Amino acid sequence: MRMRTLGVVNRILLGIFGLLLLAAGAVLLTGFRPLGGRHAPLLAARTRRLHWHAEGWWWWAVMAGLAVCVVLALWWLLAQLRRSRLAAVEVDTGDGAYAVLRGRALEAAVAAETGAVDGVASCRVALRGRRGSPSLRVAMELEPHAVPADALAALAGPVLTLARTSSGLPALPAEARLKVSSHRAARVT
Secondary structure (H helix, E strand, O other): OHHHHHHHHHHHHHHHHHHHHHHHHHHHHHOOOOOOOOOOOOOOHHHHHHHHOOOOHHHHHHHHHHHHHHHHHHHHHHHHHOOOOOOEEEEEOOOOOEEEEEHHHHHHHHHHHHHOOOOEEEEEEEEEEOOOOEEEEEEEEEOOOOOHHHHHHHHHHHHHHHHHHHHOOOOOOEEEEEEEOOOOOOOOO
16 A cells, blocks of 8 residues: 555656646746846846845745755655565575575465465565565455464464575564455345
């Protein structure tokens, strides 16, 4: 859900930025000056005296607005650079070298093992954290007849043990989110 929201925000910001650049380009190409023609200064001395210097608070409001814009732009930039998923995990091969295990492969393996558990309708797995200390976020959709404690025990027991041993990680913490799928009522005839 977060990635979809981030994509919508990106499209809106890029659209607004594109419109601003288009307007600025049109102004520069036509030579149009908003307050007095092509060769006139942007703000005449009389206009500066009447409107811009009469109120001392105005400049503080402009600076505060620009500061908010800068903070929002930095926040947006950091959100673009942050990855929500871990791309790879380093696996110790035992001979002093390291192999790289793709994060998507580990996610798919854990999702397949969890999906095979009795009572689990579907499963999504995301690998998070850092290369040296990864963690899993598992979202399981349970069938209506499933027992949540049994599904969690299967995830915590054989599934995560197999993931830990096959990836060579000493610890692989997991966060599980359970959701029970709805079903239609049985039709009585």
